[in-house]
Amino acid sequence: MRVGHQEAFLIFRKWLSEATFLRCRIDFPCFSASCRGRLAEVSDEGLRLFSDDTFTEVALLFKDDTEFDCSEAGGEHGFGVLIVFDLRAEGPADTVALFEIIEEML
Numbered sequence: 001m002r003v004g005h006q007e008a009f010l011i012f013r014k015w016l017s018e019a020t021f022l023r024c025r026i027d028f029p030c031f032s033a034s035c036r037g038r039l040a041e042v043s044d045e046g047l048r049l050f051s052d053d054t055f056t057e058v059a060l061l062f063k064d065d066t067e068f069d070c071s072e073a074g075g076e077h078g079f080g081v082l083i084v085f086d087l088r089a090e091g092p093a094d095t096v097a098l099f100e101i102i103e104e105m106l
Helices: 005-018
Strands: 022-028 031-043 046-050 057-061 067-074 077-086 094-101
Touching: 005 031, 005 067, 005 077, 005 094
Parallel strands: none
Antiparallel strands: 022 031, 022 094, 031 046, 046 057, 067 077, 077 094
16 A cells, blocks of 8 residues: 555654564665664654664665555564655566564564
């Protein structure tokens, strides 16, 4: 479900205030990566996620055309936000997905 910037940031700020454990999946046409952590910073320009051991950091800066989709993942992952950075006419988009990790499922 497509959501606006304000709705996505309400979710990000909730996750920040509750120190929600998240899975971050990065999918770009030329690479992909995944990590787990918690949001350490949320601003109108972007967000920053750190792993619990603080060795892994993901920093995202949002552009005016950044899009947000929300969904329920299922399994060990709960609610999530898909961040779409570069929607192309052809080929896959650059995306980052953040999903709550249901800790009792670990």
